[in-house]
Amino acid sequence: ESVLTQSPGTLSLSPGESATLSCRASESVSITYLAWYQQKPGQAPRLLFHGASSRATGIPDRFSGSGSGTDFTLTISRLEPEDFAVYYCQQFGPSPRITFGGGTKVEIK
Amino acid sequence: QVQLQESGPRLVKPSQTLSLTCAVSGGSINIGGYYWTWIRQPPGKGLEVIGYIYSSGSTYCTPSLKSRVSMSIDTSKNQFSLKVTSVTAADTAVYYCARAKGDFWGQGILVTVSS
Numbered sequence A: 001e002s003v004l005t006q007s008p009g010t011l012s013l014s015p016g017e018s019a020t021l022s023c024r025a026s027e028s029v030s031i032t033y034l035a036w037y038q039q040k041p042g043q044a045p046r047l048l049f050h051g052a053s054s055r056a057t058g059i060p061d062r063f064s065g066s067g068s069g070t071d072f073t074l075t076i077s078r079l080e081p082e083d084f085a086v087y088y089c090q091q092f093g094p095s096p097r098i099t100f101g102g103g104t105k106v107e108i109k
Numbered sequence B: 001q002v003q004l005q006e007s008g009p010r011l012v013k014p015s016q017t018l019s020l021t022c023a024v025s026g027g028s029i030n031i032g033g034y035y036w037t038w039i040r041q042p043p044g045k046g047l048e049v050i051g052y053i054y055s056s057g058s059t060y061c062t063p064s065l066k067s068r069v070s071m072s073i074d075t076s077k078n079q080f081s082l083k084v085t086s087v088t089a090a091d092t093a094v095y096y097c098a099r100a101k102g103d104f105w106g107q108g109i110l111v112t113v114s115s
Helices: none
Strands: A004-007 A010-013 A019-029 A034-039 A046-050 A063-076 A086-091 A104-108 B003-007 B018-025 B035-041 B048-054 B059-061 B069-074 B079-084 B093-099 B109-113
Touching: A004 A086, A010 A019, A019 A034, A019 A086, A019 A104, A034 A063, A046 A063, A063 A086, B003 B093, B018 B035, B018 B093, B018 B109, B048 B069, B048 B079, B059 B069, B079 B093
Parallel strands: A010 A104
Antiparallel strands: A004 A019, A019 A063, A034 A046, A034 A086, A086 A104, B003 B018, B018 B079, B035 B048, B035 B093, B048 B059, B069 B079, B093 B109
Protein backbone atom coordinates (compact mmCIF):
# COMPACT_ATOMS: atom_id res chain seq x y z
CA GLU A 1 0.00 0.00 0.00
CA SER A 2 1.27 3.44 -0.93
CA VAL A 3 2.66 5.49 1.95
CA LEU A 4 2.82 9.29 2.03
CA THR A 5 5.60 10.81 4.15
CA GLN A 6 5.36 14.47 5.04
CA SER A 7 8.26 16.61 6.20
CA PRO A 8 9.12 18.37 8.30
CA GLY A 9 6.89 17.28 11.15
CA THR A 10 6.82 20.81 12.50
CA LEU A 11 7.75 24.11 10.89
CA SER A 12 8.32 27.10 13.17
CA LEU A 13 8.00 30.36 11.27
CA SER A 14 7.01 33.99 11.74
CA PRO A 15 4.13 35.77 10.00
CA GLY A 16 5.31 37.12 6.66
CA GLU A 17 7.77 34.28 6.08
CA SER A 18 7.33 31.54 3.51
CA ALA A 19 6.64 27.88 4.24
CA THR A 20 7.63 24.91 2.11
CA LEU A 21 5.99 21.58 2.99
CA SER A 22 6.97 18.27 1.42
CA CYS A 23 4.93 15.16 0.68
CA ARG A 24 6.81 12.13 -0.62
CA ALA A 25 5.04 9.01 -1.89
CA SER A 26 6.46 5.49 -1.74
CA GLU A 27 5.09 4.88 -5.24
CA SER A 28 4.46 7.24 -8.12
CA VAL A 29 1.17 9.14 -7.83
CA SER A 30 -0.73 10.72 -10.70
CA ILE A 31 -1.22 14.40 -9.98
CA THR A 32 -4.92 13.77 -10.55
CA TYR A 33 -5.03 11.91 -7.25
CA LEU A 34 -3.02 14.21 -4.97
CA ALA A 35 -4.74 16.66 -2.62
CA TRP A 36 -3.70 19.00 0.19
CA TYR A 37 -5.73 19.96 3.26
CA GLN A 38 -5.46 22.48 6.07
CA GLN A 39 -6.78 21.64 9.52
CA LYS A 40 -7.18 24.02 12.41
CA PRO A 41 -7.87 22.88 16.00
CA GLY A 42 -11.42 21.69 16.51
CA GLN A 43 -12.26 21.90 12.81
CA ALA A 44 -12.64 19.46 9.97
CA PRO A 45 -9.93 19.51 7.32
CA ARG A 46 -10.39 22.02 4.53
CA LEU A 47 -9.47 21.19 0.96
CA LEU A 48 -6.71 23.43 -0.38
CA PHE A 49 -5.70 21.70 -3.61
CA HIS A 50 -6.88 18.89 -5.79
CA GLY A 51 -4.92 17.61 -8.76
CA ALA A 52 -1.76 18.62 -6.84
CA SER A 53 -1.88 22.24 -7.97
CA SER A 54 -5.51 23.22 -8.61
CA ARG A 55 -6.66 25.57 -5.88
CA ALA A 56 -10.00 24.75 -4.29
CA THR A 57 -12.71 27.38 -4.09
CA GLY A 58 -11.81 30.35 -1.94
CA ILE A 59 -8.15 29.45 -1.36
CA PRO A 60 -5.93 32.55 -1.56
CA ASP A 61 -3.17 32.64 -4.14
CA ARG A 62 -0.43 32.83 -1.50
CA PHE A 63 -0.95 29.07 -1.40
CA SER A 64 0.54 27.04 -4.25
CA GLY A 65 0.92 23.35 -4.94
CA SER A 66 3.40 21.63 -7.20
CA GLY A 67 5.12 18.36 -7.91
CA SER A 68 4.77 15.10 -9.75
CA GLY A 69 5.68 11.44 -9.50
CA THR A 70 6.67 10.83 -5.90
CA ASP A 71 7.48 14.37 -4.74
CA PHE A 72 4.91 17.06 -4.05
CA THR A 73 5.20 20.46 -2.40
CA LEU A 74 2.84 22.90 -0.76
CA THR A 75 4.18 26.44 -0.54
CA ILE A 76 2.69 29.24 1.50
CA SER A 77 4.21 32.61 0.72
CA ARG A 78 3.87 35.45 3.22
CA LEU A 79 2.32 33.52 6.10
CA GLU A 80 -0.76 35.14 7.58
CA PRO A 81 -1.81 34.50 11.22
CA GLU A 82 -4.69 32.32 10.02
CA ASP A 83 -2.29 30.03 8.10
CA PHE A 84 -0.81 28.50 11.23
CA ALA A 85 -2.35 25.04 11.21
CA VAL A 86 -1.67 21.41 10.35
CA TYR A 87 -1.40 20.47 6.68
CA TYR A 88 -2.03 17.04 5.22
CA CYS A 89 -1.43 15.58 1.79
CA GLN A 90 -3.72 12.83 0.53
CA GLN A 91 -3.68 10.30 -2.25
CA PHE A 92 -7.20 9.31 -3.29
CA GLY A 93 -6.68 7.06 -6.26
CA PRO A 94 -6.47 5.18 -8.47
CA SER A 95 -9.18 3.14 -6.80
CA PRO A 96 -9.05 1.75 -4.20
CA ARG A 97 -6.05 3.67 -2.89
CA ILE A 98 -6.83 6.39 -0.40
CA THR A 99 -4.46 7.52 2.33
CA PHE A 100 -3.20 10.58 4.16
CA GLY A 101 0.29 11.67 5.04
CA GLY A 102 1.17 12.15 8.69
CA GLY A 103 0.82 15.93 8.54
CA THR A 104 3.04 18.98 8.98
CA LYS A 105 2.31 21.48 11.72
CA VAL A 106 3.09 25.09 10.85
CA GLU A 107 3.48 26.93 14.14
CA ILE A 108 4.27 30.48 15.10
CA LYS A 109 7.91 30.99 15.99
CA GLN B 1 -23.99 23.85 -1.00
CA VAL B 2 -23.60 20.24 0.08
CA GLN B 3 -23.60 19.69 3.84
CA LEU B 4 -22.78 16.55 5.80
CA GLN B 5 -23.71 15.82 9.41
CA GLU B 6 -22.53 12.89 11.50
CA SER B 7 -24.75 11.49 14.22
CA GLY B 8 -24.68 8.62 16.66
CA PRO B 9 -23.72 7.69 20.23
CA ARG B 10 -20.75 9.59 21.58
CA LEU B 11 -19.94 6.98 24.21
CA VAL B 12 -19.55 3.29 23.42
CA LYS B 13 -18.53 0.54 25.79
CA PRO B 14 -15.54 -1.68 24.99
CA SER B 15 -16.39 -4.77 22.91
CA GLN B 16 -19.61 -3.16 21.69
CA THR B 17 -20.44 -1.79 18.23
CA LEU B 18 -19.92 1.81 17.18
CA SER B 19 -22.64 3.01 14.81
CA LEU B 20 -22.65 6.34 13.00
CA THR B 21 -24.75 7.90 10.28
CA CYS B 22 -23.86 10.71 7.92
CA ALA B 23 -26.79 12.72 6.58
CA VAL B 24 -26.19 14.57 3.32
CA SER B 25 -28.15 17.70 2.45
CA GLY B 26 -27.99 20.24 -0.35
CA GLY B 27 -27.28 17.59 -2.96
CA SER B 28 -27.99 14.01 -3.89
CA ILE B 29 -25.95 11.15 -2.49
CA ASN B 30 -26.78 9.21 -5.63
CA ILE B 31 -24.13 10.70 -7.92
CA GLY B 32 -22.49 8.37 -10.35
CA GLY B 33 -18.77 7.99 -9.81
CA TYR B 34 -18.72 9.69 -6.41
CA TYR B 35 -17.95 7.81 -3.24
CA TRP B 36 -18.59 8.81 0.36
CA THR B 37 -15.82 8.44 2.89
CA TRP B 38 -15.39 7.76 6.58
CA ILE B 39 -12.23 9.17 8.18
CA ARG B 40 -11.23 9.23 11.82
CA GLN B 41 -8.72 11.15 13.91
CA PRO B 42 -7.61 9.93 17.35
CA PRO B 43 -7.06 12.78 19.81
CA GLY B 44 -3.86 14.63 18.96
CA LYS B 45 -3.08 12.41 15.99
CA GLY B 46 -3.40 12.42 12.23
CA LEU B 47 -6.15 11.47 9.81
CA GLU B 48 -6.93 7.81 9.11
CA VAL B 49 -9.15 6.66 6.29
CA ILE B 50 -11.63 4.01 7.42
CA GLY B 51 -13.17 3.38 4.02
CA TYR B 52 -15.68 4.55 1.48
CA ILE B 53 -18.91 3.57 -0.21
CA TYR B 54 -20.39 4.28 -3.63
CA SER B 55 -24.07 4.99 -4.19
CA SER B 56 -24.21 1.54 -5.80
CA GLY B 57 -23.32 0.07 -2.42
CA SER B 58 -19.85 -1.15 -3.32
CA THR B 59 -17.31 -0.44 -0.63
CA TYR B 60 -13.63 -0.24 0.17
CA CYS B 61 -12.23 -0.57 3.67
CA THR B 62 -8.69 -0.02 4.85
CA PRO B 63 -7.11 -3.44 5.41
CA SER B 64 -6.31 -2.91 9.09
CA LEU B 65 -10.00 -2.37 9.92
CA LYS B 66 -11.65 -4.58 7.33
CA SER B 67 -12.59 -7.38 9.73
CA ARG B 68 -14.51 -5.01 12.03
CA VAL B 69 -16.03 -2.44 9.68
CA SER B 70 -19.19 -2.42 7.60
CA MET B 71 -20.71 0.43 5.63
CA SER B 72 -24.09 0.93 4.05
CA ILE B 73 -25.90 3.59 2.07
CA ASP B 74 -29.55 4.60 1.92
CA THR B 75 -30.13 6.69 -1.16
CA SER B 76 -33.82 7.20 -0.27
CA LYS B 77 -32.77 8.96 2.94
CA ASN B 78 -29.68 10.55 1.41
CA GLN B 79 -27.44 9.12 4.11
CA PHE B 80 -24.74 6.55 4.66
CA SER B 81 -23.64 4.65 7.72
CA LEU B 82 -20.67 3.08 9.46
CA LYS B 83 -20.43 0.24 11.95
CA VAL B 84 -17.28 -0.76 13.80
CA THR B 85 -17.55 -3.90 15.90
CA SER B 86 -15.60 -5.04 18.96
CA VAL B 87 -14.37 -1.55 19.76
CA THR B 88 -11.51 -0.79 22.13
CA ALA B 89 -10.03 2.40 23.54
CA ALA B 90 -7.94 2.61 20.36
CA ASP B 91 -11.12 3.37 18.44
CA THR B 92 -11.65 6.59 20.40
CA ALA B 93 -11.49 9.34 17.80
CA VAL B 94 -13.27 12.14 16.02
CA TYR B 95 -15.12 10.47 13.16
CA TYR B 96 -15.68 12.46 9.98
CA CYS B 97 -17.72 11.77 6.90
CA ALA B 98 -16.71 13.43 3.66
CA ARG B 99 -17.52 13.45 -0.02
CA ALA B 100 -15.05 11.99 -2.50
CA LYS B 101 -12.35 14.50 -3.45
CA GLY B 102 -12.66 15.99 0.02
CA ASP B 103 -14.51 19.13 -0.93
CA PHE B 104 -17.25 18.68 1.65
CA TRP B 105 -16.84 17.33 5.18
CA GLY B 106 -19.02 16.89 8.22
CA GLN B 107 -18.04 18.74 11.38
CA GLY B 108 -16.95 15.48 13.01
CA ILE B 109 -18.21 13.62 16.04
CA LEU B 110 -16.04 12.57 18.97
CA VAL B 111 -16.72 8.98 19.90
CA THR B 112 -15.20 7.77 23.15
CA VAL B 113 -14.83 4.08 23.95
CA SER B 114 -14.99 3.65 27.70
CA SER B 115 -16.81 1.62 30.29
